Amino acid sequence: MKLVIDAERCAGHARCNAVGGANLFPLNDDGYIGITELDVPPGQEALARRGARACPERVITILDDPDAEG
Amino acid sequence: MSEQASHTYAPPPAGLPGLSSERKIPTHVPEGLVFDPPFEVANALTDPFSLNKKTYEELPPVFWWPRARPGRFDGTWVVTHYDDIRNVYQKEELYSTEGTANFQSLVGETWPMLPIAVDPPEHGKYRILLNPWFSPKAVAAMETNIRTTINDLIDGFQDKGEVDVAYDFGRVYPVRVFLDLMGFPQEKLDEFLDWGYSILHSRYKIEKIQYGVSSALVFLRDFIAKARENPVEGLASYIVHGKIEGRALTDDEVIGMVFFLWVAGLDTVAANTTLMMRRLALEPEIQATLRAKPELIPDAVEEFLRVQPVVNSSRLVKEDHEVRGVQIKKGDHILCYNIAGNFDDEEFDNPWELRFDRPSNRHFSLAGGPHRCLGSHLARRELRIALGEFLRRIPTFSLKPGVDHTVTPGLVATPHLHLVWDPKQKP
Ligand code: HEM
Numbered sequence: 270m271k272l273v274i275d276a277e278r279c280a281g282h283a284r285c286n287a288v289g290g291a292n293l294f295p296l297n298d299d300g301y302i303g304i305t306e307l308d309v310p311p312g313q314e315a316l317a318r319r320g321a322r323a324c325p326e327r328v329i330t331i332l333d334d335p336d337a338e339g
Numbered sequence: 340m341s342e343q344a345s346h347t348y349a350p351p352p353a354g355l356p357g358l359s360s361e362r363k364i365p366t367h368v369p370e371g372l373v374f375d376p377p378f379e380v381a382n383a384l385t386d387p388f389s390l391n392k393k394t395y396e397e398l399p400p401v402f403w404w405p406r407a408r409p410g411r412f413d414g415t416w417v418v419t420h421y422d423d424i425r426n427v428y429q430k431e432e433l434y435s436t437e438g439t440a441n442f443q444s445l446v447g448e449t450w451p452m453l454p455i456a457v458d459p460p461e462h463g464k465y466r467i468l469l470n471p472w473f474s475p476k477a478v479a480a481m482e483t484n485i486r487t488t489i490n491d492l493i494d495g496f497q498d499k500g501e502v503d504v505a506y507d508f509g510r511v512y513p514v515r516v517f518l519d520l521m522g523f524p525q526e527k528l529d530e531f532l533d534w535g536y537s538i539l540h541s542r543y544k545i546e547k548i549q550y551g552v553s554s555a556l557v558f559l560r561d562f563i564a565k566a567r568e569n570p571v572e573g574l575a576s577y578i579v580h581g582k583i584e585g586r587a588l589t590d591d592e593v594i595g596m597v598f599f600l601w602v603a604g605l606d607t608v609a610a611n612t613t614l615m616m617r618r619l620a621l622e623p624e625i626q627a628t629l630r631a632k633p634e635l636i637p638d639a640v641e642e643f644l645r646v647q648p649v650v651n652s653s654r655l656v657k658e659d660h661e662v663r664g665v666q667i668k669k670g671d672h673i674l675c676y677n678i679a680g681n682f683d684d685e686e687f688d689n690p691w692e693l694r695f696d697r698p699s700n701r702h703f704s705l706a707g708g709p710h711r712c713l714g715s716h717l718a719r720r721e722l723r724i725a726l727g728e729f730l731r732r733i734p735t736f737s738l739k740p741g742v743d744h745t746v747t748p749g750l751v752a753t754p755h756l757h758l759v760w761d762p763k764q765k766p
């Protein structure tokens with residue numbers, strides 16, 4: 270599973286980081302998302318999904334979700 | 340609960356109160372889209388915002404509200420659905436913040452409030468300067484100081500069994516935190532409280548606003564002059580010596596920034612604190628839940644922020660366009676009605692239920708897009724510490740019998756709110 274982040278449109282809510290943790294969603298010194306993509310380590314898919322879903326700007330996209338419906 | 344918010348949403352009658360005769364509704368606004376719902380009407384409901392339930396449920400998602408905001412507009416479009424609100428926040432090329440929070444102009448001042456009243460890309464230059472001071476990491480470093488400030492205040496009333504939680508707690512601690520952050524002396528507390536109250540609670544009484552603004556300006560101009568000579572600790576002096584694109588800031592820019600930080604970060608936190616405590620006093624089962632499981636407090640604060648949207652952002656429209664088929668014209672204003680959007684059932688399950696286990700809580704109480712509340716992480720931390728320490732040190736509390744707990748939804752909340760408890764009881 271992979272996350273792709275449109276960091277240009279990140280507004281620094283830091284909700285991804287608060288909900289999904291600093292390991293998956295590191296912030297830069299300004300408090301905005303510090304990465305543009307992430308290979309989710311095995312076992313952390315649920316946390317990654319929750320962090321992505323917490324983003325009010327909807328700039329985090331999940332790719333290759335093994336558990337995705339449909 | 341058997342409380343009923345009763346009012347009707349009939350289109351406004353001719354000669355609507357509050358409208359002067361020359362204030363015309365623009366011709367491109369269809370007659371059927373003009374509504375005057377009773378926004379921000381005082382009420383004593385357990386959930387004071389539920390007065391607006393029907394705004395989302397029964398009114399068109401885009402309508403024209405024919406009420407004036409002095410110095411800004413004679414009437415405004417309102418969007419009530421979550422996705423439309425997000426769109427307004429995010430599309431800065433269509434929606435401008437020009438003129439937002441411009442009450443300094445009511446008293447003849449010309450400097451802009453920064454960074455709120457400028458659009459990207461200009462806006463980003465000021466944000467870059469301020470962001471490092473308000474990141475989650477920077478705010479985490481303020482934890483001890485905020486906790487001490489809050490506990491000092493609780494020391495003053497813990498044994499009394501009573502406090503006016505709006506006036507003597509919620510109103511005071513954010514100002515103390517602000518003074519420390521800025522590097523202003525704590526001896527200025529009473530003056531800052533007085534000036535702030537005059538500006539924000541005078542309901543357009545120009546002399547009082549003038550007094551508040553000009554008193555604060557005398558202090559600020561003097562501080563800036565001294566800090567230019569001798570830099571001191573704190574954010575205000577950092578701003579004085581701040582640079583954008585290699586040039587020094589002007590005095591007006593420094594004033595615009597410090598001033599807006601002050602007016603943005605005090606009453607908002609105070610109103611949320613008061614509303615949160617009021618809800619806990621009226622619903623002791625929620626107190627019991629949070630006392631038993633203090634680890635729920637961060638999610639509880641997030642949920643209180645959602646159900647207590649005290650700011651509804653306004654934007655100036657930059658281009659003609661349509662929203663849900665409605666013609667919006669350049670020069671119109673548009674209001675992000677968080678009071679409705681935070682209760683949109685397409686985004687939030689059972690939106691009128693207070694729940695601390697929402698899988699995602701993407702409310703816009705702290706705005707979104709480029710102007711996302713700069714102080715959002717500070718506000719969250721202040722509210723968490725205030726709630727946590729209050730529950731840790733004060734046993735089960737309730738409203739003092741007979742006190743008026745009428746709320747005006749929005750920034751006013753209640754000016755006073757007396758809580759009582761048995762000081763012999765353990766929390
Ligand atoms: C619960 C408390 C708070 C609430 C509900 C709140 C709400 C908001 C909202 C809705 C906006 C956007 C306004 C708009 O879009 O027109 C905003 C912007 C802002 N807030 Fe807050 N705020 C809170 C606390 C604070 C604090 C503690 C500070 C700082 C000390 C602060 C500083 C700012 C600043 C500087 C902006 C302008 C950001 C920009 O234009 O880029 N706020 N706030």
Ligand code: SF4
Pocket residue numbers: 274278279280281282283284285286300301302323324325326327328329
């Ligand atoms: S939640 Fe979204 S907007 Fe906020 S920091 Fe994370 S990616 Fe950025």
